[in-house]
Amino acid sequence: MLLVENVQKSFRLPDGEPLPILNVPRFEVAAGEQLALVGGSGSGKTTLLHIIAGISRPDAGRVQINGTDITQLNEVGRDMFRANNIGYVFQTFNLLAGFSALENVLLGMSFCGRKPDEARAKHLLERVGLGKRFDHKPAMLSVGEQQRTAVARALVNRPKVMLADEPTASIDSRHQQQVLDLVRDTCREESVALVVVTHAPEVSAQFTRVERLEEINKVASS
Amino acid sequence: MSLWKIALRSIQQRGLGSTLTILSMALGVALIVAVLMAYSAVSHTFRRGAGGYEMIVGAKGGAAQLVLNTVYHFDRPIENIPWTFYKEFQPGGRYAPYVETAVPYCLGDSFESYRVVGTTPAMFDRLEYGAGKKYQFAAGRNFGAEAAHAAGEEHDHDHDHAHEKPRQPTMVSPDDDEEEEHHHDHAAPPHFMEAVIGSIVARTTGLGVGDTFEPTHGVTEGGDGHKHEPFKIVGVLAPTGTPNDQALFVNMEGFFLLDGHSKSGEHHHGPLPEEEREVTAILVRVNYANSPTAAMTVSKDINEGSVAQAVFPLQIISGLMDRFIGPIATILLVIAVLIVVVAAVSIVVGIYNSMNERRREIAIMRSLGASRGSVLSVVMLESLLLALCGGVAGFVLGHLLIGLAGPYILARTGVEIGAFQFPTMEIPFMEGVLVVPIELVLLPGLVLLAGVVGYFPARAAYKTDVSRALSNSA
Ligand SMILES: Nc1ncnc2c1ncn2[C@@H]1O[C@H](COP(=O)(O)OP(=O)(O)OP(=O)(O)O)[C@@H](O)[C@H]1O
Ligand SMILES: [Mg+2]
Numbered sequence: 001m002l003l004v005e006n007v008q009k010s011f012r013l014p015d016g017e018p019l020p021i022l023n024v025p026r027f028e029v030a031a032g033e034q035l036a037l038v039g040g041s042g043s044g045k046t047t048l049l050h051i052i053a054g055i056s057r058p059d060a061g062r063v064q065i066n067g068t069d070i071t072q073l074n075e076v077g078r079d080m081f082r083a084n085n086i087g088y089v090f091q092t093f094n095l096l097a098g099f100s101a102l103e104n105v106l107l108g109m110s111f112c113g114r115k116p117d118e119a120r121a122k123h124l125l126e127r128v129g130l131g132k133r134f135d136h137k138p139a140m141l142s143v144g145e146q147q148r149t150a151v152a153r154a155l156v157n158r159p160k161v162m163l164a165d166e167p168t169a170s171i172d173s174r175h176q177q178q179v180l181d182l183v184r185d186t187c188r189e190e191s192v193a194l195v196v197v198t199h200a201p202e203v204s205a206q207f208t209r210v211e212r213l214e215e216i217n218k219v220a221s222s
Numbered sequence: 223m224s225l226w227k228i229a230l231r232s233i234q235q236r237g238l239g240s241t242l243t244i245l246s247m248a249l250g251v252a253l254i255v256a257v258l259m260a261y262s263a264v265s266h267t268f269r270r271g272a273g274g275y276e277m278i279v280g281a282k283g284g285a286a287q288l289v290l291n292t293v294y295h296f297d298r299p300i301e302n303i304p305w306t307f308y309k310e311f312q313p314g315g316r317y318a319p320y321v322e323t324a325v326p327y328c329l330g331d332s333f334e335s336y337r338v339v340g341t342t343p344a345m346f347d348r349l350e351y352g353a354g355k356k357y358q359f360a361a362g363r364n365f366g367a368e369a370a371h372a373a374g375e376e377h378d379h380d381h382d383h384a385h386e387k388p389r390q391p392t393m394v395s396p397d398d399d400e401e402e403e404h405h406h407d408h409a410a411p412p413h414f415m416e417a418v419i420g421s422i423v424a425r426t427t428g429l430g431v432g433d434t435f436e437p438t439h440g441v442t443e444g445g446d447g448h449k450h451e452p453f454k455i456v457g458v459l460a461p462t463g464t465p466n467d468q469a470l471f472v473n474m475e476g477f478f479l480l481d482g483h484s485k486s487g488e489h490h491h492g493p494l495p496e497e498e499r500e501v502t503a504i505l506v507r508v509n510y511a512n513s514p515t516a517a518m519t520v521s522k523d524i525n526e527g528s529v530a531q532a533v534f535p536l537q538i539i540s541g542l543m544d545r546f547i548g549p550i551a552t553i554l555l556v557i558a559v560l561i562v563v564v565a566a567v568s569i570v571v572g573i574y575n576s577m578n579e580r581r582r583e584i585a586i587m588r589s590l591g592a593s594r595g596s597v598l599s600v601v602m603l604e605s606l607l608l609a610l611c612g613g614v615a616g617f618v619l620g621h622l623l624i625g626l627a628g629p630y631i632l633a634r635t636g637v638e639i640g641a642f643q644f645p646t647m648e649i650p651f652m653e654g655v656l657v658v659p660i661e662l663v664l665l666p667g668l669v670l671l672a673g674v675v676g677y678f679p680a681r682a683a684y685k686t687d688v689s690r691a692l693s694n695s696a
Contacts, residue, residue, distance in 0.1 A: 056689040076593050083591020096583050110223045111591035173282025
């Protein structure tokens with residue numbers, strides 16, 4: 001369902017020298033599959049997620065999602081594809097401060113070209129335990145609640161893939177498990193493939209499939 | 223959520239900054255609105271000064287001077303014209319068929335800083351101070367009718383009642399024997415010395431009905447003129463918003479009896495003999511019912527003669543407005559427009575200053591699938607909303623300001639101006655073709671301005687590197 005093939009990415013150093021970050025011959029995720037992606041800091045995990053999401057373009061290679069090679073799409077096409085097929089949750093500051101929890105979730109449906117479905121937004125907020133917090137601004141929510149709102153928003157457009165970049169790293173250990181369970185359960189319910197980037201062994205240990213970036217990434221490290 | 227709503231939320235989120243920006247925009251727009259309202263009120267008032275009649279007849283000379291002097295009591299009076307010329311406008315005179323009302327206007331005296339005008343009761347009975355606006359008396363009444371010989375028809379019927387009317391005890395028949403008798407044997411009849419004063423004069427001098435005043439000969443302030451016998455105030459005019467609020471009107475008959483007002487310089491006590499009389503101007507209401515071309519016929523005849531000139535005050539006033547007041551209003555407008563431009567720049571500065579926190583928000587929206595075009599639109603809409611809010615607030619503020627200042631302006635200048643006046647303007651290059659309410663020009667102008675200035679931060683939003691923005695603050 002998600003297939004990354006021969007993807008290469010390098011950044012340019014200030015002196016103009018190219019700095020190779022990624023060279024991924026093959027990385028595959030089946031529909032509805034859940035996996036943890038681990039790796040050292042600066043190894044290129046976030047960079048890979050950006051490429052899968054179509055936020056940045058690889059220098060070479062293919063990224064196929066549900067039969068579409070997004071590297072062949074132009075930018076507007078990738079934006080539209082992302083809106084409809086990919087949910088993204090960051091480590092922190094997922095939400096727009098000026099918008100209520102419900103509005104933040106609705107924002108997830110604002111760019112997909114379809115009519116926003118408020119009932120679904122409310123349903124998902126209730127599902128993540130925020131049924132009474134629709135009108136609350138992010139500042140009135142705890143970090144865990146903000147992450148749960150972000151999860152609801154990531155799922156609101158019924159994506160095929162959910163990308164979560166250290167979604168629980170900013171939450172205390174007690175609530176960390178709660179949010180992680182929520183992400184995994186809702187993705188399972190919605191049959192969404194889930195890639196969770198994490199540094200925490202207690203998080204990765206819960207996944208049957210754990211990928212080390214250093215193993216799938218064949219870049220010649222300096 | 224629509225892009226509009228996203229833009230609105232972004233504005234709300236930056237409440238204080240947005241409020242300040244809107245405020246400065248509002249001030250600029252309020253100033254524009256106030257200037258335009260004031261200009262339109264001034265020009266309206268200016269034109270209305272001569273609204274009750276079509277033509278002024280006076281001595282040959284500058285047309286503008288005649289108008290300024292007669293309508294606005296401005297500058298020194300010009301030469302007089304002979305009484306015989308005035309008689310041509312009275313029944314039996316050669317211009318009579320073309321004339322509905324002709325009111326004599328005698329200038330040359332003053333009281334404190336105000337003009338004293340010698341005229342007839344017809345000034346207030348027969349003329350209006352604007353289309354359909356009759357003179358009203360806030361207190362008292364019009365002064366008594368002039369002596370019978372001064373103007374024919376309207377006094378003939380008074381003659382029968384002359385003896386029953388205490389304020390017209392000396393009403394005389396037009397034959398010369400009796401008149402002779404008057405100015406040799408009797409004091410001036412009491413109504414000769416009656417006066418009506420304008421509202422501003424009444425307020426500033428404290429004079430009222432029953433008070434008396436002595437005009438000074440010559441209109442200059444200061445001591446060289448000498449005082450005459452007093453006039454008795456019998457009426458105070460209601461405010462008209464015309465320069466007449468700032469004048470004192472006295473019975474022409476009494477005026478003629480003042481020192482220096484007879485050609486010969488002799489002293490008289492009855493009505494001044496015709497051959498001794500002069501008037502400064504004649505205010506003419508043309509009889510269009512009788513002849514549609516009356517105004518042209520009369521003015522052409524007068525101007526071709528050697529005695530007097532006939533001018534159309536509205537025409538002259540429009541010329542003066544365009545020449546002098548227009549440019550002042552233009553300068554004020556340019557200043558106001560600059561304020562609006564500064565306010566627009568402050569919108570840009572505000573958006574730029576918040577660009578750091580926006581970068582993260584833009585990145586989040588992009589991660590949700592927003593295109594570069596969408597984030598560009600949000601920022602453009604934001605600047606548009608700020609400008610429009612400021613514009614509407616400024617519009618209300620401008621009207622409010624004028625509304626509050628209105629009574630004060632009226633009291634000080636005689637310019638009547640209210641909150642619910644909606645000035646219009648002519649579209650440049652289409653003068654005389656298209657006249658629209660200023661909002662129709664102002665609002666699209668603001669939209670255009672917001673678009674131009676909003677483009678710069680919007681382009682920065684458009685160019686945001688999402689990948690980097692997401693990495694930096696995560
Ligand atoms: N826009 C960029 N320009 C230049 N270098 C970049 C850019 N983005 C990332 N890098 C570099 O690429 C490498 C990989 O970065 P990336 O953020 O993908 O690592 P990561 O595995 O997510 O690290 P962490 O676990 O700390 O989040 C880093 O060395 C980083 O400095
Ligand atoms: Mg990372």
